[in-house]
Amino acid sequence: MSDKLVSQPATDNTASLTNFDRSAGARILARSFYKELRSSGYTPKQLLALSTELIDLITQDLQADRKGAA
Numbered sequence: 001m002s003d004k005l006v007s008q009p010a011t012d013n014t015a016s017l018t019n020f021d022r023s024a025g026a027r028i029l030a031r032s033f034y035k036e037l038r039s040s041g042y043t044p045k046q047l048l049a050l051s052t053e054l055i056d057l058i059t060q061d062l063q064a065d066r067k068g069a070a
Helices: 013-039 044-069
Strands: none
Touching: 013 044
16 A cells, blocks of 8 residues: 555656656645545644554554565
C-alpha cells in the first residue's frame, strides 16, 4: 500500500506523467480529506492526532517492507 503514493523513477515520459498525476492526486485527496473533516467539526488538534497516527502506520508499513527485503 505504501508504494502507491511514492514516486518511482520514470523510464519514459508516460511514466513521468503518471508519477506526477499520482503526486497531484495525493495532494488533492489530502486537501479534500482535510476540508471534509474540518467541515464535519474536527479540530486542528484532532486532525494532527489523525495525521500522526497515519504517519505511524505508514512508518510501520515501510519498516515491514524493509524487513521483508532483507
